[in-house]
Amino acid sequence: MKQINIELETYESLQDLTRNDRTLVEAALKRLGTGHAPYSQFHVSAACESADGEIWIGTNQENASYPVGICAERVALSVSNMQAPGQAIRSMAIVYRDPSGRHHDPLAPCGMCRQALSEQTQRQEAPIRLLLSNEKGATWICADANSLLPLSFSLKDL
Ligand code: THU
Secondary structure (H helix, E strand, O other): OOOOOOOOEEEOOHHHOOHHHHHHHHHHHHHOOOOEOOOOOOEEEEEEEEOOOOEEEEEOEOOOOHHHOEOHHHHHHHHHHHHOOOOOEEEEEEEEEOOOOOOOOOOOOOHHHHHHHHHHHHHHOOOOEEEEOOOOOOEEEEOOHHHHOOOOOOHHHO
C-alpha cells in the first residue's frame, strides 16, 4: 500500500504569519480585483517572491472565448520568470475574492496551475512554498507546491 499525505500549516489570521509572509499575502491582496473576470466575477491574485526578495504579481485574465483565459498563478509565474530570469521563486501567495461569499477557507490552485508550478520547481531545483489565503485572513501554508500534485508527469518522464 502506498499512501500520500499533504501537510498544511493553518492560520486564522494574517497577524499570525511572519512579517515576510504577511507582506507577500498583502501584496497579492492589494491587486485583487484588478484582473479581468467579467464572466465568472471570481477574482484571483497571486504574488511570487523571487530569491532576490522581489515580488511579482499576476491576476486572472478571462476571455469571451473561455479556454483562452489564464489563471492568476500562471500569469504570476510568467511575469516572475520574465522580470527576474533565472531567479528561483521562493514563495507564492494566492488569494481570491469570492462573489458568493460562501468560502471561509483558502482555495488551492487548479490542476493546470499545479502542473505549471511543478515544472517551475523542476526548473529552479528548489521547492515553492504556497501561501493560500483570502480576504478574511485564513491562511494555509504548503511547504512545497509539488505536494499538491503527487505522482505528477514531468520532463523526466519524456
Ligand atoms: N482561477 C485562477 O485564477 N486560479 C485558480 O487556481 C483557479 C481559478 C480563475 C480562472 C477564472 O478566471 C476564475 O478563477 C474562475 O474559474
